[in-house]
Amino acid sequence: MAFLSVQPRPCTDPNCRGQHAPAERVALAMSLCGARGVQLTTLRRQILELLWESGQPTGAYELIEVLKLRNSRPVGPPTVYRALEFLMSQGFVSKIESHNAYVPCAHPERRQDCLFFICGDCGASVELADPRIEQLLAKMAADLGYRVTRRVVEVEGTCASCAAASAA
Numbered sequence: 001m002a003f004l005s006v007q008p009r010p011c012t013d014p015n016c017r018g019q020h021a022p023a024e025r026v027a028l029a030m031s032l033c034g035a036r037g038v039q040l041t042t043l044r045r046q047i048l049e050l051l052w053e054s055g056q057p058t059g060a061y062e063l064i065e066v067l068k069l070r071n072s073r074p075v076g077p078p079t080v081y082r083a084l085e086f087l088m089s090q091g092f093v094s095k096i097e098s099h100n101a102y103v104p105c106a107h108p109e110r111r112q113d114c115l116f117f118i119c120g121d122c123g124a125s126v127e128l129a130d131p132r133i134e135q136l137l138a139k140m141a142a143d144l145g146y147r148v149t150r151r152v153v154e155v156e157g158t159c160a161s162c163a164a165a166s167a168a
């Protein structure tokens, strides 16, 4: 895992289309925590920073390895999982279930459900939110009389740049 990508990255949110620098998104998370009356502890902030720097869906054990190097002491898996649970509960991080990996959310202020497109070649993920899909899922669940406890929408394939590279 290379932690080099700290440049601003293009946002995939159709309502945004801006560029987000990791440091600026971490600062946003800190101010949201202040407004919500919850604590972005050092470990929670470090994990969010690592996920932003990574630029790739990152597994908990990779995070534990890097945290050990950065902090010069081991961090136990339960501690890291608890921090990830907190970050997910605040909408700062999403889990890509099919890869058992975590990605930072660009717009935690909106707290929306997302779906993911995941490239099987380079591993990059694109996060999208579309109210039409949420409405459709809600309607289907209601028609079935289904009470939804968890919803995962993940699409795997080849991203545009990998498809272009393989065509070249």
Ligand SMILES: [Zn+2]
Pocket: 011, 012, 013, 016, 017, 018, 019, 020, 106, 107
């Ligand atoms: Zn954005």
Ligand SMILES: [Zn+2]
Pocket: 119, 120, 121, 122, 123, 124, 158, 159, 160, 161, 162, 163
């Ligand atoms: Zn790709």
